[in-house]
Each structure stands twice: as structure tokens, then as C-alpha cells.
Amino acid sequence: MDFSVGDIVQMKKSHPCGSAQWEILRTGIDFRIKCCGCGHMVMLPRAKFEKNVKKIIPKEQ
Template sequence: MPIKFNVGDVVEMKKQHPCGSKEWEVMRTGADFRIKCLGCSHQVMLPRPKFEKNVKKIIKSVGDC
């Protein structure tokens, strides 16, 4: 079963960003994900399969409210 990601979740990616941070905040979900680096605030758009493959773990989950 696929993992459910929500806007506001903080995830740890397998590879670190050039700024040195591995922590990213999910800004948008759907067919594409927009994530923001918590080290330098750089935003990146990724297709869902690539995002799910590169996520190591969820650090902070917002959950369904």
C-alpha cells in the first residue's frame, strides 16, 4: 500500500541537497510533488514515482485533519 503524503509533512530524502540538508517540506501533492528544502528554501517539482522512490522516511506528519 502506498504511503500517504500530506501538504506540510517533513520528509528525509536519500540524497542531500547541495546546501547540506536532507529535510524537505511537502508543498504540493498530486501527480507531481513540490518540495521545499528546509536548509535553503529552494523549491523543486518532482513526479510522484521519483519522489516516492527517493523518500527515506517521514520526519513530521501533519496527518488528516
């Protein structure tokens, strides 16, 4: 999968706030993602991030 800043991804497990959608803020060896439900930000190593991504949500046009 090809990820870029600004993409919205759906993770396999939902955040405690109930949302499973996250916005990518930073890519590289580590990913910084922000919960679309509550705004909580998390940094994850690339391997863990790629393992937990279910799909990329297409941008609305």
C-alpha cells in the same frame, strides 16, 4: 506511504546545501517540495519522489 501537505520528509540524498529534509508544498501527480535548509523549491513526478523518500519526520508536539 501517505503524504500530505506540510509533512517534512527525509530524502535518500542530501541537497547541495547540506540538508536532507524537505517540506511538501503540493501533492498529486507531481510533488512540489521545499528544502528546509536553503528554501529551494523543486517539482518532482510522484514516482521519482516516492522512490527517493527515506522516511517521514514526525511533527513535534
